[in-house]
Amino acid sequence: MKIKVFFILLLSFVTALSFMGCEGEVGPQGIQGETGPPGPTGSSGNDGEDGQNGAENCLECHGNNQLITAKIFQWENSIHNLGGTYERNISRCAGCHTSQGFLDRIATGGMEASETVAEPLPINCYTCHSIHQTYTQEDWALTQSDPVTIWLTDQTADLGNANQCINCHQPRIPGDGIPATDATGDYTITSTRYGPHHGAQGTMFLGQGIAGAYEIGEGYSNSLHTTLLADNACVTCHMAPLMDGRAAGGHTFRIATEEGDLNFNGCAECHTEEEAETIVTNTQAEISTKLETLAGLLRGIGILNPDADRSVPGTYTTVQVGCYYNYIFIVEDQSLGVHNAKYTRTLLDNSIAALQ
Ligand code: HEC
Ligand code: HEC
Ligand code: HEC
Ligand code: HEC
Ligand code: HEC
Numbered sequence: 555m556k557i558k559v560f561f562i563l564l565l566s567f568v569t570a571l572s573f574m575g576c577e578g579e580v581g582p583q584g585i586q587g588e589t590g591p592p593g594p595t596g597s598s599g600n601d602g603e604d605g606q607n608g609a610e611n612c613l614e615c616h617g618n619n620q621l622i623t624a625k626i627f628q629w630e631n632s633i634h635n636l637g638g639t640y641e642r643n644i645s646r647c648a649g650c651h652t653s654q655g656f657l658d659r660i661a662t663g664g665m666e667a668s669e670t671v672a673e674p675l676p677i678n679c680y681t682c683h684s685i686h687q688t689y690t691q692e693d694w695a696l697t698q699s700d701p702v703t704i705w706l707t708d709q710t711a712d713l714g715n716a717n718q719c720i721n722c723h724q725p726r727i728p729g730d731g732i733p734a735t736d737a738t739g740d741y742t743i744t745s746t747r748y749g750p751h752h753g754a755q756g757t758m759f760l761g762q763g764i765a766g767a768y769e770i771g772e773g774y775s776n777s778l779h780t781t782l783l784a785d786n787a788c789v790t791c792h793m794a795p796l797m798d799g800r801a802a803g804g805h806t807f808r809i810a811t812e813e814g815d816l817n818f819n820g821c822a823e824c825h826t827e828e829e830a831e832t833i834v835t836n837t838q839a840e841i842s843t844k845l846e847t848l849a850g851l852l853r854g855i856g857i858l859n860p861d862a863d864r865s866v867p868g869t870y871t872t873v874q875v876g877c878y879y880n881y882i883f884i885v886e887d888q889s890l891g892v893h894n895a896k897y898t899r900t901l902l903d904n905s906i907a908a909l910q
């Protein structure tokens with residue numbers, strides 16, 4: 555007790571001293587006190603989100619239903635897998651020719667992939683489906699279901715599930731441009747590959763006013779396919795129920811087998827097989843004849859290479875260049891009128907008339 559009093563006195567003395575302006579040294583830090591008793595229990599937290607990676611989700615796709623195996627088996631017989639052009643992997647080409655380049659281009663909204671794709675893959679499940687984004691059935695959603703901008707005319711098209719296709723199956727903008735139908739005078743082309751790049755099917759199907767073709771003359775309209783099939787377009791015919799195992803249809807994306815036999819399963823809603831066979835034969839024969847007539851005129855002018863469907867660089871009239879563009883457009887479409895018979899027919903008739 556006496557010692558405690560002594561210390562209190564000493565402390566007051568030291569405090570008094572410091573008030574007198576003579577500061578002492580700071581003393582050493584005291585020892586830490588004991589831990590106090592535990593506090594009261596807090597209120598319960600919010601419920602967590604449902605887990606996404608439950609194995610039962612995996613099994614819906616990876617179970618023993620052979621779902622993925624079946625689609626892979628078909629896809630293996632597709633030109634997307636077999637075509638071999640996935641090694642076109644520089645940024646300008648990779649946006650359509652490689653899986654990674656496509657997803658990159660779609661993410662940035664540009665016309666090209668941002669860079670060369672180092673380990674290029676052909677178009678595969680991951681290109682078209684949102685695989686392993688949520689690990690649920692929603693991952694079958696297409697990677698590009700939004701309406702698509704047609705680059706040539708800067709217009710928007712909506713073909714349902716076929717939006718996935720026309721992102722790539724549309725032409726790039728040619729370096730030498732496309733003449734306007736109201737332009738006159740001379741037009742110079744510098745490339746031996748003037749015209750739309752392969753993959754003109756999307757724009758041919760869409761047709762009048764949006765295709766970017768040289769619509770010279772009058773009388774343009776679209777085949778009823780363009781409106782009647784607008785919901786699913788390409789998918790209706792090219793992904794129709796399978797034919798002969800995996801020869802055509804489904805995830806082969808083929809309308810024709812390796813041997814050239816057509817799969818009419820997608821036509822059944824509107825044409826009997828017999829009718830479809832007849833109209834395809836007739837339409838293709840008619841369009842081929844007209845194409846040959848136009849080719850003859852273009853060779854005569856000197857703008858079409860006599861040995862191949864290539865252009866001869868040079869200066870021509872605007873009309874000659876426009877009609878040449880139409881020729882290559884119809885050749886590149888490859889369907890010889892099936893995609894859009896009326897539009898193809900009028901483009902050919904009017905181009906032939908303009909050059910005669
Ligand atoms: C919507 C269907 C779907 C779901 C759900 C799904 N996967 Fe997949 N998975 C696929 C597809 C499609 C492929 C690609 C198949 C191919 O190209 O060989 C794949 C490929 C794989 C591969 C092979 C390696 C790879 O990445 O290509 C593994 C491993 C895998 N999945 C594991 C899982 C696991 C684990 C889950 C659950 C957490 C799961 N998957 C959920 C569809 C699915
Ligand atoms: C990522 C771009 C891309 C998408 C998406 C795409 N394609 Fe293709 N498609 C191509 C390319 C590139 C080729 C040529 C591949 C090759 O030859 O290596 C091709 C080839 C084809 C062929 C074979 C062409 C031939 O000359 O024999 C058909 C048919 C086809 N695609 C239909 C479709 C359909 C239908 C869809 C939509 C369901 C679709 N494609 C989606 C880029 C694409
Ligand atoms: C807008 C998408 C797109 C871009 C960009 C693109 N291609 Fe293609 N390409 C296609 C499609 C679609 C096909 C298949 C169409 C068909 O068979 O009718 C194709 C087909 C090809 C073919 C096969 C043609 C044949 O006759 O078998 C070659 C070669 C090719 N492209 C080279 C290139 C090169 C080189 C580049 C870059 C300079 C390029 N492509 C850029 C869409 C594209
Ligand atoms: C070129 C684009 C493309 C590629 C590549 C592709 N698919 Fe598809 N897939 C589609 C389209 C488009 C549909 C919708 C078809 C329809 O509307 O009938 C579809 C439908 C499906 C369905 C049915 C989905 C559902 O909602 O029930 C499955 C399963 C499927 N694909 C699996 C695969 C697998 C596995 C691969 C890889 C081997 C693959 N796909 C590659 C475009 C593609
Ligand atoms: C009404 C049915 C139908 C629709 C819709 C359709 N196609 Fe075709 N497509 C055909 C037929 C038929 C051919 C010619 C096949 C032949 O003569 O070998 C063809 C040819 C093609 C070719 C040339 C390679 C081949 O398989 O012969 C490509 C590539 C192609 N179509 C892509 C597309 C794309 C992309 C779309 C959507 C914009 C589309 N098609 C819409 C029926 C259709």
Ligand code: HEC
Pocket residue numbers: 776777778779782783790791817818820821822823824825830833834837891892895896
């Ligand atoms: C949703 C209905 C529908 C489907 C599916 C359909 N077509 Fe058509 N198609 C029509 C109608 C209607 C016409 C004729 C009207 C018009 O365009 O003048 C037509 C016209 C055509 C023509 C052009 C005839 C001409 O020279 O003017 C061809 C060729 C053709 N169809 C082939 C096919 C093939 C092949 C398939 C399947 C791979 C198919 N169609 C699927 C409705 C359809």
